[in-house]
Amino acid sequence: MRRVSSRLSSTLVVVAGERAPRVIAGLEGLHNVRTVVRGDRTPAAVTEALTRSAAATYVVHDADPLAAVGDAWTGFFDGVEPVGGLEAAIETTLADLEAGRLVLPDYYIVLDPDELPPTRRHWWLGVLAGAAPARVVPAPASARAVAETLGRLASGRWWPSDLRAWLRELPRTVPDRAGTTAGGGVSA
Structure with a gap:
């Protein structure tokens, strides 16, 4: 699987949440931050635009490459996803990742996760954070809080x-x- 870091020298950050576009817009003009x-x-x-973009320390956007999988996983466990929908989303996402049409970010900043419905919160803070704990960071939904979070991102294992x-x-x-190690899922 291709990683965007092989094509960009920037740290790629997805801001996730309802208020992501507003928060990202509030980051425009920050030194060493490019927003999309x-x-x-x-x-x-968006991935294509990012690979052609000018270098910055951080490239921050809201085009989550795992959005379809997250939506399908949440729907699957909430009982609203059609049979086979999660598996189809997984296979489509894998094909797009392998072809380089999608790339995993270095980090996800999840806005106001305590306000999310329980299953969606488990997606972010359970599934994704369980796969790469330092790569999923909660933050309040404000440009100032996200800017501060960018400055404190810690290294950790990759996806x-x-x-x-x-x-x-x-x-x-x-x-x-x-x-958790007791609850299913691949931990590494």
């Missing part, structure tokens, strides 16, 4: 080296046990 708001573009179109196995295990990764 998804708008009507697909995550693949699982076997993304196929990790993503394909998600249908068996139970929400209230996601990210």
Whole structure:
């Protein structure tokens, strides 16, 4: 799987949450921060724009490459995702990652996770944080808080080296046990 870091020297950060576009817009003009708001573009179109962008210490955007998987996983465990929907989202995302149409960020900054519905919160702070604990960071939904968070990002293990196995295990990764060694899911 290609990593954006092989094409960009910047640290790639996805800001996730309802208020992400507003928060990202508030980061414009910060020294060494390039911002991209998804708008009507697909995550693949944003990825392409990022790979052609000028270097900055941080490139911050809201085009989550795992959004379809996160939505399907949440829907699967909330009982609203059609049969096979999660598996289809996983396979499509894997194909896009392998083709370089999508790239995993170095970090996710999750805005106001305590305000999220329980299963969605488990996606961010269980599934994703369980896979790469230092790579998923909660923050208040303000540009100032996110700017401060950027300055405190800690290094940690990257996403699982076997993304196929990790993503394909998600249908068996139970929400209230996601990210624990006892609750299903691939931890590394």
